[in-house]
Amino acid sequence: MLNDIGTIYNFTYEIYVKPEDGMWGDLSNGTWRGMIGEVKREERDFCINVMAFTMEQFHVVDFSVPYTVDGFAVMLRNPLPPPRWWSIVFPLSWDTWVVLLIFVLLLPLPLYLLIKAHEESKASLSRMYLEVVRIILRQDAVQLSSAASVRIFSGTWWLAAMVLFISYTGNLVAYITVPAKPQMLTTVEQLVETDIIPMVPDYGTVAPAFLMASEDRTLRILGKKLLLISAESYQDGFDLLEEGRYAFLDGAEYLRYTAIMHRVTNVYFLKETFFPPSISWIFPKYTAWKHKFDLYLQRFVESGLIDFWKKWLTEDVRKKMNLTESKVDAQQGPRPLNLDDLKSIFFVYLVGILVVVVAGVLEL
Incomplete structure:
Protein backbone atom coordinates (compact mmCIF):
# COMPACT_ATOMS: atom_id res chain seq x y z
CA MET A 1 0.00 0.00 0.00
CA LEU A 2 2.70 2.46 0.99
CA ASN A 3 4.75 1.69 -2.13
CA ASP A 4 1.80 2.35 -4.43
CA ILE A 5 0.72 5.54 -2.67
CA GLY A 6 4.33 6.77 -2.63
CA THR A 7 4.59 6.21 -6.38
CA ILE A 8 1.31 8.03 -7.03
CA TYR A 9 2.21 11.08 -4.91
CA ASN A 10 5.94 10.96 -5.70
CA PHE A 11 7.39 10.79 -2.19
CA THR A 12 9.99 8.61 -0.54
CA TYR A 13 9.94 7.30 2.98
CA GLU A 14 12.06 5.80 5.72
CA ILE A 15 10.61 3.02 7.85
CA TYR A 16 11.06 2.69 11.62
CA VAL A 17 10.23 -0.84 12.70
CA LYS A 18 9.17 0.06 16.25
CA PRO A 19 9.15 3.07 18.61
CA GLU A 20 12.04 3.67 20.96
CA ASP A 21 10.13 2.52 24.03
CA GLY A 22 8.77 -0.57 22.25
CA MET A 23 5.16 0.26 23.19
CA TRP A 24 2.10 0.32 20.98
CA GLY A 25 0.49 3.41 22.42
CA ASP A 26 -1.05 4.02 25.83
CA LEU A 27 -1.41 6.90 28.27
CA SER A 28 0.96 6.60 31.25
CA ASN A 29 1.28 9.32 33.90
CA GLY A 30 -0.29 11.85 31.56
CA THR A 31 2.12 11.09 28.69
CA TRP A 32 1.39 9.11 25.55
CA ARG A 33 3.88 6.32 24.94
CA GLY A 34 4.75 4.17 21.95
CA MET A 35 3.63 4.74 18.39
CA ILE A 36 0.71 6.96 19.38
CA GLY A 37 3.01 9.21 21.39
CA GLU A 38 5.57 9.59 18.60
CA VAL A 39 2.89 10.44 16.03
CA LYS A 40 1.14 12.84 18.44
CA ARG A 41 4.41 14.71 19.04
CA GLU A 42 5.03 14.67 15.25
CA GLU A 43 8.26 12.75 15.67
CA ARG A 44 6.88 10.53 12.90
CA ASP A 45 4.78 11.61 9.93
CA PHE A 46 2.36 8.72 10.27
CA CYS A 47 2.15 5.16 11.52
CA ILE A 48 1.10 1.95 9.77
CA ASN A 49 0.26 -0.91 12.06
CA VAL A 50 -2.45 -3.43 12.96
CA MET A 51 -3.63 -1.66 16.08
CA ALA A 52 -7.07 -1.20 17.57
CA PHE A 53 -7.74 2.38 18.62
CA THR A 54 -9.58 3.70 21.64
CA MET A 55 -11.61 6.86 22.17
CA GLU A 56 -8.72 8.42 24.10
CA GLN A 57 -6.40 7.87 21.14
CA PHE A 58 -9.01 9.24 18.77
CA HIS A 59 -8.84 12.61 20.56
CA VAL A 60 -5.05 13.01 20.20
CA VAL A 61 -4.34 11.62 16.69
CA ASP A 62 -6.21 11.20 13.40
CA PHE A 63 -7.08 7.85 11.85
CA SER A 64 -7.45 7.13 8.16
CA VAL A 65 -10.43 5.32 6.67
CA PRO A 66 -10.39 1.67 7.84
CA TYR A 67 -8.69 -0.68 5.39
CA THR A 68 -9.35 -3.97 7.20
CA VAL A 69 -10.95 -5.44 10.31
CA ASP A 70 -8.85 -7.37 12.77
CA PRO A 83 -3.06 -42.75 23.08
CA ARG A 84 -3.46 -45.49 20.48
CA TRP A 85 -4.02 -48.21 23.05
CA TRP A 86 -7.36 -46.52 23.79
CA SER A 87 -8.54 -47.24 20.24
CA ILE A 88 -10.58 -50.20 21.44
CA VAL A 89 -12.92 -47.87 23.38
CA PHE A 90 -13.07 -44.98 20.88
CA PRO A 91 -15.81 -46.51 18.65
CA LEU A 92 -18.41 -45.83 21.36
CA SER A 93 -18.77 -42.72 23.49
CA TRP A 94 -18.36 -42.98 27.25
CA ASP A 95 -22.08 -42.56 27.93
CA THR A 96 -22.80 -45.39 25.46
CA TRP A 97 -20.35 -47.64 27.31
CA VAL A 98 -22.06 -46.82 30.61
CA VAL A 99 -25.53 -47.60 29.24
CA LEU A 100 -24.25 -50.86 27.71
CA LEU A 101 -22.70 -51.90 31.03
CA ILE A 102 -25.96 -51.17 32.85
CA PHE A 103 -27.88 -53.32 30.37
CA VAL A 104 -25.43 -56.20 30.72
CA LEU A 105 -25.68 -56.04 34.52
CA LEU A 106 -29.47 -55.73 34.71
CA LEU A 107 -30.84 -57.78 31.80
CA PRO A 108 -29.92 -61.24 33.20
CA LEU A 109 -32.18 -60.72 36.24
CA PRO A 110 -35.55 -60.32 34.42
CA LEU A 111 -34.49 -63.05 31.98
CA TYR A 112 -33.78 -65.37 34.92
CA LEU A 113 -37.13 -64.54 36.55
CA LEU A 114 -39.03 -65.19 33.30
CA ILE A 115 -37.43 -68.59 32.88
CA LYS A 116 -37.98 -69.51 36.54
CA ALA A 117 -41.63 -68.49 36.19
CA HIS A 118 -42.00 -71.27 33.65
CA GLU A 119 -40.38 -73.72 36.06
CA GLU A 120 -37.21 -74.23 34.09
CA SER A 121 -35.03 -76.15 36.54
CA LYS A 122 -31.76 -75.58 34.64
CA ALA A 123 -31.95 -71.81 34.88
CA SER A 124 -29.31 -70.01 36.95
CA LEU A 125 -28.42 -66.34 37.25
CA SER A 126 -24.77 -66.93 36.30
CA ARG A 127 -25.86 -68.71 33.14
CA MET A 128 -28.12 -65.78 32.22
CA TYR A 129 -25.14 -63.44 32.44
CA LEU A 130 -23.21 -65.71 30.06
CA GLU A 131 -26.14 -65.80 27.65
CA VAL A 132 -26.47 -62.00 27.60
CA VAL A 133 -22.74 -61.61 26.89
CA ARG A 134 -22.90 -64.44 24.33
CA ILE A 135 -25.49 -62.50 22.31
CA ILE A 136 -23.35 -59.32 22.38
CA LEU A 137 -20.35 -61.26 21.05
CA ARG A 138 -22.49 -62.75 18.26
CA GLN A 139 -22.06 -66.33 19.45
CA ASP A 140 -24.57 -69.05 18.57
CA ALA A 141 -27.75 -68.59 20.58
CA VAL A 142 -29.21 -71.45 22.57
CA GLN A 143 -32.85 -72.09 23.34
CA LEU A 144 -33.34 -70.98 26.92
CA SER A 145 -37.03 -71.77 27.04
CA SER A 146 -39.95 -72.59 24.76
CA ALA A 147 -42.09 -69.91 26.41
CA ALA A 148 -43.15 -67.09 24.08
CA SER A 149 -42.28 -64.36 26.62
CA VAL A 150 -38.70 -65.65 26.97
CA ARG A 151 -38.29 -65.91 23.20
CA ILE A 152 -39.55 -62.34 22.63
CA PHE A 153 -37.29 -61.02 25.43
CA SER A 154 -34.23 -62.82 24.01
CA GLY A 155 -35.06 -61.83 20.41
CA THR A 156 -35.36 -58.15 21.33
CA TRP A 157 -31.99 -58.21 23.07
CA TRP A 158 -30.48 -60.13 20.16
CA LEU A 159 -31.66 -57.43 17.71
CA ALA A 160 -30.31 -54.60 19.88
CA ALA A 161 -27.01 -56.43 20.40
CA MET A 162 -26.66 -57.00 16.65
CA VAL A 163 -26.95 -53.25 15.96
CA LEU A 164 -24.45 -52.49 18.73
CA PHE A 165 -22.00 -55.11 17.47
CA ILE A 166 -22.13 -53.94 13.85
CA SER A 167 -21.80 -50.28 14.89
CA TYR A 168 -18.86 -51.05 17.16
CA THR A 169 -16.93 -53.22 14.70
CA GLY A 170 -17.47 -50.77 11.85
CA ASN A 171 -16.14 -47.86 13.91
CA LEU A 172 -13.33 -49.99 15.34
CA VAL A 173 -11.92 -50.61 11.86
CA ALA A 174 -11.95 -46.86 11.20
CA TYR A 175 -10.27 -45.98 14.51
CA ILE A 176 -7.55 -48.61 14.12
CA THR A 177 -6.66 -47.73 10.53
CA VAL A 178 -7.09 -43.93 10.84
CA PRO A 179 -5.78 -42.38 14.09
CA ALA A 180 -8.35 -40.42 16.07
CA LYS A 181 -8.15 -36.65 15.71
CA PRO A 277 -11.80 -3.28 15.56
CA SER A 278 -11.36 -1.38 12.32
CA ILE A 279 -7.68 -0.96 11.40
CA SER A 280 -6.41 2.37 10.05
CA TRP A 281 -3.26 4.38 9.48
CA ILE A 282 -2.42 6.91 12.20
CA PHE A 283 -1.62 10.59 11.50
CA PRO A 284 -0.89 13.62 13.67
CA LYS A 285 -4.02 15.50 14.67
CA TYR A 286 -5.48 17.73 11.95
CA THR A 287 -3.11 16.50 9.24
CA ALA A 288 -4.05 18.45 6.11
CA TRP A 289 -3.11 15.72 3.63
CA LYS A 290 -4.74 12.75 5.38
CA HIS A 291 -7.61 12.77 2.88
CA LYS A 292 -5.10 12.09 0.08
CA PHE A 293 -4.24 8.75 1.72
CA ASP A 294 -7.89 8.03 2.50
CA LEU A 295 -8.75 8.18 -1.20
CA TYR A 296 -6.38 5.39 -2.22
CA LEU A 297 -6.83 3.29 0.89
CA GLN A 298 -10.53 3.18 0.10
CA ARG A 299 -9.79 2.21 -3.50
CA PHE A 300 -7.50 -0.60 -2.34
CA VAL A 301 -10.31 -1.95 -0.16
CA GLU A 302 -12.99 -1.71 -2.86
CA SER A 303 -10.80 -3.41 -5.47
CA GLY A 304 -9.99 -6.37 -3.17
CA LEU A 305 -6.27 -5.64 -3.23
CA ILE A 306 -6.00 -5.58 0.58
CA ASP A 307 -7.15 -9.19 0.93
CA PHE A 308 -5.04 -10.26 -2.04
CA TRP A 309 -1.89 -8.63 -0.66
CA LYS A 310 -2.35 -10.17 2.81
CA LYS A 311 -2.74 -13.65 1.37
CA TRP A 312 0.09 -13.24 -1.12
CA LEU A 313 2.55 -11.81 1.43
CA THR A 314 1.80 -14.60 3.93
CA GLU A 315 2.36 -17.31 1.34
CA ASP A 316 5.48 -15.58 0.03
CA VAL A 317 7.08 -15.34 3.49
CA ARG A 318 6.26 -19.00 4.23
CA LYS A 319 7.76 -20.06 0.92
CA LYS A 320 10.97 -18.08 1.49
CA MET A 321 11.34 -19.55 4.99
CA ASN A 322 10.53 -23.08 3.78
CA LEU A 323 7.60 -23.33 6.16
CA THR A 324 4.43 -25.35 5.73
CA GLU A 325 1.31 -24.82 7.81
CA SER A 326 0.81 -27.74 10.17
CA LYS A 327 -2.33 -29.81 9.81
CA VAL A 328 -3.20 -32.12 12.67
CA ASP A 329 -6.01 -33.74 10.74
CA ALA A 330 -4.05 -34.74 7.68
CA GLN A 331 -5.33 -38.00 6.25
CA GLN A 332 -2.99 -40.92 5.75
CA GLY A 333 -3.03 -43.28 2.81
CA PRO A 334 -3.36 -47.07 3.01
CA ARG A 335 -0.77 -48.65 5.29
CA PRO A 336 -0.19 -51.97 7.07
CA LEU A 337 -1.29 -52.21 10.69
CA ASN A 338 1.51 -52.15 13.23
CA LEU A 339 1.83 -53.07 16.89
CA ASP A 340 0.90 -49.55 17.96
CA ASP A 341 -2.46 -49.93 16.19
CA LEU A 342 -3.27 -53.23 17.91
CA LYS A 343 -1.72 -52.80 21.35
CA SER A 344 -5.18 -52.32 22.90
CA ILE A 345 -6.08 -55.88 21.92
CA PHE A 346 -3.01 -57.26 23.65
CA PHE A 347 -3.76 -55.09 26.66
CA VAL A 348 -7.26 -56.58 26.94
CA TYR A 349 -5.80 -60.07 26.58
CA LEU A 350 -3.28 -59.36 29.33
CA VAL A 351 -6.06 -58.16 31.63
CA GLY A 352 -7.96 -61.38 30.86
CA ILE A 353 -4.93 -63.50 31.77
CA LEU A 354 -4.61 -61.64 35.08
CA VAL A 355 -8.29 -62.27 35.83
CA VAL A 356 -7.80 -65.98 35.05
CA VAL A 357 -4.84 -66.15 37.43
CA VAL A 358 -6.81 -64.46 40.22
CA ALA A 359 -9.78 -66.76 39.63
CA GLY A 360 -7.50 -69.80 39.62
CA VAL A 361 -5.92 -68.80 42.93
CA LEU A 362 -9.34 -68.30 44.51
CA GLU A 363 -10.43 -71.74 43.36
CA LEU A 364 -7.55 -73.44 45.15
Whole structure:
Protein backbone atom coordinates (compact mmCIF):
# COMPACT_ATOMS: atom_id res chain seq x y z
CA MET A 1 0.00 0.00 0.00
CA LEU A 2 2.70 2.46 0.99
CA ASN A 3 4.75 1.69 -2.13
CA ASP A 4 1.80 2.35 -4.43
CA ILE A 5 0.72 5.54 -2.67
CA GLY A 6 4.33 6.77 -2.63
CA THR A 7 4.59 6.21 -6.38
CA ILE A 8 1.31 8.03 -7.03
CA TYR A 9 2.21 11.08 -4.91
CA ASN A 10 5.94 10.96 -5.70
CA PHE A 11 7.39 10.79 -2.19
CA THR A 12 9.99 8.61 -0.54
CA TYR A 13 9.94 7.30 2.98
CA GLU A 14 12.06 5.80 5.72
CA ILE A 15 10.61 3.02 7.85
CA TYR A 16 11.06 2.69 11.62
CA VAL A 17 10.23 -0.84 12.70
CA LYS A 18 9.17 0.06 16.25
CA PRO A 19 9.15 3.07 18.61
CA GLU A 20 12.04 3.67 20.96
CA ASP A 21 10.13 2.52 24.03
CA GLY A 22 8.77 -0.57 22.25
CA MET A 23 5.16 0.26 23.19
CA TRP A 24 2.10 0.32 20.98
CA GLY A 25 0.49 3.41 22.42
CA ASP A 26 -1.05 4.02 25.83
CA LEU A 27 -1.41 6.90 28.27
CA SER A 28 0.96 6.60 31.25
CA ASN A 29 1.28 9.32 33.90
CA GLY A 30 -0.29 11.85 31.56
CA THR A 31 2.12 11.09 28.69
CA TRP A 32 1.39 9.11 25.55
CA ARG A 33 3.88 6.32 24.94
CA GLY A 34 4.75 4.17 21.95
CA MET A 35 3.63 4.74 18.39
CA ILE A 36 0.71 6.96 19.38
CA GLY A 37 3.01 9.21 21.39
CA GLU A 38 5.57 9.59 18.60
CA VAL A 39 2.89 10.44 16.03
CA LYS A 40 1.14 12.84 18.44
CA ARG A 41 4.41 14.71 19.04
CA GLU A 42 5.03 14.67 15.25
CA GLU A 43 8.26 12.75 15.67
CA ARG A 44 6.88 10.53 12.90
CA ASP A 45 4.78 11.61 9.93
CA PHE A 46 2.36 8.72 10.27
CA CYS A 47 2.15 5.16 11.52
CA ILE A 48 1.10 1.95 9.77
CA ASN A 49 0.26 -0.91 12.06
CA VAL A 50 -2.45 -3.43 12.96
CA MET A 51 -3.63 -1.66 16.08
CA ALA A 52 -7.07 -1.20 17.57
CA PHE A 53 -7.74 2.38 18.62
CA THR A 54 -9.58 3.70 21.64
CA MET A 55 -11.61 6.86 22.17
CA GLU A 56 -8.72 8.42 24.10
CA GLN A 57 -6.40 7.87 21.14
CA PHE A 58 -9.01 9.24 18.77
CA HIS A 59 -8.84 12.61 20.56
CA VAL A 60 -5.05 13.01 20.20
CA VAL A 61 -4.34 11.62 16.69
CA ASP A 62 -6.21 11.20 13.40
CA PHE A 63 -7.08 7.85 11.85
CA SER A 64 -7.45 7.13 8.16
CA VAL A 65 -10.43 5.32 6.67
CA PRO A 66 -10.39 1.67 7.84
CA TYR A 67 -8.69 -0.68 5.39
CA THR A 68 -9.35 -3.97 7.20
CA VAL A 69 -10.95 -5.44 10.31
CA ASP A 70 -8.85 -7.37 12.77
CA GLY A 71 -9.61 -8.91 16.14
CA PHE A 72 -7.86 -10.46 19.08
CA ALA A 73 -7.07 -14.11 18.48
CA VAL A 74 -5.89 -16.95 20.68
CA MET A 75 -3.11 -19.29 19.56
CA LEU A 76 -2.60 -22.71 21.15
CA ARG A 77 -0.27 -25.63 20.63
CA ASN A 78 -1.71 -28.46 18.60
CA PRO A 79 -3.09 -31.01 21.08
CA LEU A 80 -1.42 -34.38 21.35
CA PRO A 81 -3.35 -37.25 19.76
CA PRO A 82 -5.09 -39.63 22.17
CA PRO A 83 -3.06 -42.75 23.08
CA ARG A 84 -3.46 -45.49 20.48
CA TRP A 85 -4.02 -48.21 23.05
CA TRP A 86 -7.36 -46.52 23.79
CA SER A 87 -8.54 -47.24 20.24
CA ILE A 88 -10.58 -50.20 21.44
CA VAL A 89 -12.92 -47.87 23.38
CA PHE A 90 -13.07 -44.98 20.88
CA PRO A 91 -15.81 -46.51 18.65
CA LEU A 92 -18.41 -45.83 21.36
CA SER A 93 -18.77 -42.72 23.49
CA TRP A 94 -18.36 -42.98 27.25
CA ASP A 95 -22.08 -42.56 27.93
CA THR A 96 -22.80 -45.39 25.46
CA TRP A 97 -20.35 -47.64 27.31
CA VAL A 98 -22.06 -46.82 30.61
CA VAL A 99 -25.53 -47.60 29.24
CA LEU A 100 -24.25 -50.86 27.71
CA LEU A 101 -22.70 -51.90 31.03
CA ILE A 102 -25.96 -51.17 32.85
CA PHE A 103 -27.88 -53.32 30.37
CA VAL A 104 -25.43 -56.20 30.72
CA LEU A 105 -25.68 -56.04 34.52
CA LEU A 106 -29.47 -55.73 34.71
CA LEU A 107 -30.84 -57.78 31.80
CA PRO A 108 -29.92 -61.24 33.20
CA LEU A 109 -32.18 -60.72 36.24
CA PRO A 110 -35.55 -60.32 34.42
CA LEU A 111 -34.49 -63.05 31.98
CA TYR A 112 -33.78 -65.37 34.92
CA LEU A 113 -37.13 -64.54 36.55
CA LEU A 114 -39.03 -65.19 33.30
CA ILE A 115 -37.43 -68.59 32.88
CA LYS A 116 -37.98 -69.51 36.54
CA ALA A 117 -41.63 -68.49 36.19
CA HIS A 118 -42.00 -71.27 33.65
CA GLU A 119 -40.38 -73.72 36.06
CA GLU A 120 -37.21 -74.23 34.09
CA SER A 121 -35.03 -76.15 36.54
CA LYS A 122 -31.76 -75.58 34.64
CA ALA A 123 -31.95 -71.81 34.88
CA SER A 124 -29.31 -70.01 36.95
CA LEU A 125 -28.42 -66.34 37.25
CA SER A 126 -24.77 -66.93 36.30
CA ARG A 127 -25.86 -68.71 33.14
CA MET A 128 -28.12 -65.78 32.22
CA TYR A 129 -25.14 -63.44 32.44
CA LEU A 130 -23.21 -65.71 30.06
CA GLU A 131 -26.14 -65.80 27.65
CA VAL A 132 -26.47 -62.00 27.60
CA VAL A 133 -22.74 -61.61 26.89
CA ARG A 134 -22.90 -64.44 24.33
CA ILE A 135 -25.49 -62.50 22.31
CA ILE A 136 -23.35 -59.32 22.38
CA LEU A 137 -20.35 -61.26 21.05
CA ARG A 138 -22.49 -62.75 18.26
CA GLN A 139 -22.06 -66.33 19.45
CA ASP A 140 -24.57 -69.05 18.57
CA ALA A 141 -27.75 -68.59 20.58
CA VAL A 142 -29.21 -71.45 22.57
CA GLN A 143 -32.85 -72.09 23.34
CA LEU A 144 -33.34 -70.98 26.92
CA SER A 145 -37.03 -71.77 27.04
CA SER A 146 -39.95 -72.59 24.76
CA ALA A 147 -42.09 -69.91 26.41
CA ALA A 148 -43.15 -67.09 24.08
CA SER A 149 -42.28 -64.36 26.62
CA VAL A 150 -38.70 -65.65 26.97
CA ARG A 151 -38.29 -65.91 23.20
CA ILE A 152 -39.55 -62.34 22.63
CA PHE A 153 -37.29 -61.02 25.43
CA SER A 154 -34.23 -62.82 24.01
CA GLY A 155 -35.06 -61.83 20.41
CA THR A 156 -35.36 -58.15 21.33
CA TRP A 157 -31.99 -58.21 23.07
CA TRP A 158 -30.48 -60.13 20.16
CA LEU A 159 -31.66 -57.43 17.71
CA ALA A 160 -30.31 -54.60 19.88
CA ALA A 161 -27.01 -56.43 20.40
CA MET A 162 -26.66 -57.00 16.65
CA VAL A 163 -26.95 -53.25 15.96
CA LEU A 164 -24.45 -52.49 18.73
CA PHE A 165 -22.00 -55.11 17.47
CA ILE A 166 -22.13 -53.94 13.85
CA SER A 167 -21.80 -50.28 14.89
CA TYR A 168 -18.86 -51.05 17.16
CA THR A 169 -16.93 -53.22 14.70
CA GLY A 170 -17.47 -50.77 11.85
CA ASN A 171 -16.14 -47.86 13.91
CA LEU A 172 -13.33 -49.99 15.34
CA VAL A 173 -11.92 -50.61 11.86
CA ALA A 174 -11.95 -46.86 11.20
CA TYR A 175 -10.27 -45.98 14.51
CA ILE A 176 -7.55 -48.61 14.12
CA THR A 177 -6.66 -47.73 10.53
CA VAL A 178 -7.09 -43.93 10.84
CA PRO A 179 -5.78 -42.38 14.09
CA ALA A 180 -8.35 -40.42 16.07
CA LYS A 181 -8.15 -36.65 15.71
CA PRO A 182 -7.12 -34.79 18.85
CA GLN A 183 -9.77 -32.64 20.48
CA MET A 184 -9.21 -28.98 19.57
CA LEU A 185 -10.74 -25.96 21.28
CA THR A 186 -12.85 -23.66 19.12
CA THR A 187 -14.37 -21.03 21.43
CA VAL A 188 -13.25 -18.73 24.21
CA GLU A 189 -15.80 -20.36 26.53
CA GLN A 190 -14.11 -23.73 26.05
CA LEU A 191 -10.73 -22.10 26.73
CA VAL A 192 -11.69 -20.57 30.08
CA GLU A 193 -13.06 -23.93 31.25
CA THR A 194 -9.58 -25.46 30.94
CA ASP A 195 -6.43 -24.94 33.01
CA ILE A 196 -4.68 -23.26 30.06
CA ILE A 197 -3.25 -19.85 30.99
CA PRO A 198 -3.66 -17.09 28.35
CA MET A 199 -0.71 -14.72 28.02
CA VAL A 200 -0.20 -11.41 26.24
CA PRO A 201 2.98 -9.33 25.72
CA ASP A 202 3.11 -6.28 27.98
CA TYR A 203 3.62 -3.55 25.39
CA GLY A 204 0.62 -1.34 26.13
CA THR A 205 -2.02 -3.33 24.26
CA VAL A 206 -5.64 -2.57 25.09
CA ALA A 207 -6.59 -6.25 25.37
CA PRO A 208 -6.31 -6.58 29.19
CA ALA A 209 -8.41 -3.45 29.78
CA PHE A 210 -11.02 -4.51 27.21
CA LEU A 211 -11.34 -7.97 28.75
CA MET A 212 -11.63 -6.79 32.34
CA ALA A 213 -14.26 -4.17 31.41
CA SER A 214 -16.28 -6.51 29.19
CA GLU A 215 -19.93 -7.18 30.01
CA ASP A 216 -19.44 -10.75 28.80
CA ARG A 217 -18.73 -13.06 31.75
CA THR A 218 -16.54 -15.39 29.68
CA LEU A 219 -14.30 -12.53 28.52
CA ARG A 220 -13.99 -11.20 32.07
CA ILE A 221 -12.84 -14.61 33.28
CA LEU A 222 -10.32 -14.67 30.43
CA GLY A 223 -9.06 -11.25 31.54
CA LYS A 224 -8.62 -12.41 35.14
CA LYS A 225 -6.58 -15.40 34.01
CA LEU A 226 -4.43 -13.26 31.69
CA LEU A 227 -0.66 -13.43 32.22
CA LEU A 228 1.45 -10.47 31.12
CA ILE A 229 4.84 -11.46 29.72
CA SER A 230 7.81 -9.43 28.61
CA ALA A 231 7.35 -7.66 25.30
CA GLU A 232 11.07 -7.86 24.56
CA SER A 233 11.08 -11.46 23.38
CA TYR A 234 8.20 -13.19 21.68
CA GLN A 235 10.34 -16.33 21.65
CA ASP A 236 9.90 -16.70 25.40
CA GLY A 237 6.16 -16.70 24.89
CA PHE A 238 6.37 -19.29 22.11
CA ASP A 239 8.55 -21.46 24.36
CA LEU A 240 5.81 -21.37 27.01
CA LEU A 241 3.23 -22.09 24.32
CA GLU A 242 5.10 -25.26 23.37
CA GLU A 243 4.56 -26.62 26.88
CA GLY A 244 0.84 -26.93 26.13
CA ARG A 245 -0.26 -25.18 29.33
CA TYR A 246 -0.34 -21.68 27.87
CA ALA A 247 -2.16 -19.84 25.10
CA PHE A 248 -0.96 -16.75 23.21
CA LEU A 249 -3.37 -13.80 22.89
CA ASP A 250 -2.74 -10.89 20.54
CA GLY A 251 -4.05 -9.20 17.43
CA ALA A 252 -4.86 -11.90 14.88
CA GLU A 253 -2.84 -10.56 11.93
CA TYR A 254 0.16 -9.58 14.03
CA LEU A 255 0.15 -12.89 15.89
CA ARG A 256 0.10 -14.85 12.61
CA TYR A 257 2.95 -12.76 11.23
CA THR A 258 5.03 -13.14 14.40
CA ALA A 259 4.47 -16.90 14.47
CA ILE A 260 5.72 -17.15 10.89
CA MET A 261 8.81 -15.06 11.62
CA HIS A 262 9.63 -17.27 14.62
CA ARG A 263 9.04 -20.46 12.58
CA VAL A 264 6.23 -21.60 14.84
CA THR A 265 4.16 -24.23 13.03
CA ASN A 266 2.79 -26.69 15.59
CA VAL A 267 -0.06 -24.36 16.56
CA TYR A 268 -3.65 -23.52 15.73
CA PHE A 269 -6.02 -20.61 16.37
CA LEU A 270 -9.39 -20.57 18.08
CA LYS A 271 -12.08 -20.07 15.46
CA GLU A 272 -13.64 -17.42 17.68
CA THR A 273 -12.07 -13.96 17.84
CA PHE A 274 -13.23 -11.00 19.92
CA PHE A 275 -13.17 -7.19 19.94
CA PRO A 276 -12.86 -6.92 16.13
CA PRO A 277 -11.80 -3.28 15.56
CA SER A 278 -11.36 -1.38 12.32
CA ILE A 279 -7.68 -0.96 11.40
CA SER A 280 -6.41 2.37 10.05
CA TRP A 281 -3.26 4.38 9.48
CA ILE A 282 -2.42 6.91 12.20
CA PHE A 283 -1.62 10.59 11.50
CA PRO A 284 -0.89 13.62 13.67
CA LYS A 285 -4.02 15.50 14.67
CA TYR A 286 -5.48 17.73 11.95
CA THR A 287 -3.11 16.50 9.24
CA ALA A 288 -4.05 18.45 6.11
CA TRP A 289 -3.11 15.72 3.63
CA LYS A 290 -4.74 12.75 5.38
CA HIS A 291 -7.61 12.77 2.88
CA LYS A 292 -5.10 12.09 0.08
CA PHE A 293 -4.24 8.75 1.72
CA ASP A 294 -7.89 8.03 2.50
CA LEU A 295 -8.75 8.18 -1.20
CA TYR A 296 -6.38 5.39 -2.22
CA LEU A 297 -6.83 3.29 0.89
CA GLN A 298 -10.53 3.18 0.10
CA ARG A 299 -9.79 2.21 -3.50
CA PHE A 300 -7.50 -0.60 -2.34
CA VAL A 301 -10.31 -1.95 -0.16
CA GLU A 302 -12.99 -1.71 -2.86
CA SER A 303 -10.80 -3.41 -5.47
CA GLY A 304 -9.99 -6.37 -3.17
CA LEU A 305 -6.27 -5.64 -3.23
CA ILE A 306 -6.00 -5.58 0.58
CA ASP A 307 -7.15 -9.19 0.93
CA PHE A 308 -5.04 -10.26 -2.04
CA TRP A 309 -1.89 -8.63 -0.66
CA LYS A 310 -2.35 -10.17 2.81
CA LYS A 311 -2.74 -13.65 1.37
CA TRP A 312 0.09 -13.24 -1.12
CA LEU A 313 2.55 -11.81 1.43
CA THR A 314 1.80 -14.60 3.93
CA GLU A 315 2.36 -17.31 1.34
CA ASP A 316 5.48 -15.58 0.03
CA VAL A 317 7.08 -15.34 3.49
CA ARG A 318 6.26 -19.00 4.23
CA LYS A 319 7.76 -20.06 0.92
CA LYS A 320 10.97 -18.08 1.49
CA MET A 321 11.34 -19.55 4.99
CA ASN A 322 10.53 -23.08 3.78
CA LEU A 323 7.60 -23.33 6.16
CA THR A 324 4.43 -25.35 5.73
CA GLU A 325 1.31 -24.82 7.81
CA SER A 326 0.81 -27.74 10.17
CA LYS A 327 -2.33 -29.81 9.81
CA VAL A 328 -3.20 -32.12 12.67
CA ASP A 329 -6.01 -33.74 10.74
CA ALA A 330 -4.05 -34.74 7.68
CA GLN A 331 -5.33 -38.00 6.25
CA GLN A 332 -2.99 -40.92 5.75
CA GLY A 333 -3.03 -43.28 2.81
CA PRO A 334 -3.36 -47.07 3.01
CA ARG A 335 -0.77 -48.65 5.29
CA PRO A 336 -0.19 -51.97 7.07
CA LEU A 337 -1.29 -52.21 10.69
CA ASN A 338 1.51 -52.15 13.23
CA LEU A 339 1.83 -53.07 16.89
CA ASP A 340 0.90 -49.55 17.96
CA ASP A 341 -2.46 -49.93 16.19
CA LEU A 342 -3.27 -53.23 17.91
CA LYS A 343 -1.72 -52.80 21.35
CA SER A 344 -5.18 -52.32 22.90
CA ILE A 345 -6.08 -55.88 21.92
CA PHE A 346 -3.01 -57.26 23.65
CA PHE A 347 -3.76 -55.09 26.66
CA VAL A 348 -7.26 -56.58 26.94
CA TYR A 349 -5.80 -60.07 26.58
CA LEU A 350 -3.28 -59.36 29.33
CA VAL A 351 -6.06 -58.16 31.63
CA GLY A 352 -7.96 -61.38 30.86
CA ILE A 353 -4.93 -63.50 31.77
CA LEU A 354 -4.61 -61.64 35.08
CA VAL A 355 -8.29 -62.27 35.83
CA VAL A 356 -7.80 -65.98 35.05
CA VAL A 357 -4.84 -66.15 37.43
CA VAL A 358 -6.81 -64.46 40.22
CA ALA A 359 -9.78 -66.76 39.63
CA GLY A 360 -7.50 -69.80 39.62
CA VAL A 361 -5.92 -68.80 42.93
CA LEU A 362 -9.34 -68.30 44.51
CA GLU A 363 -10.43 -71.74 43.36
CA LEU A 364 -7.55 -73.44 45.15
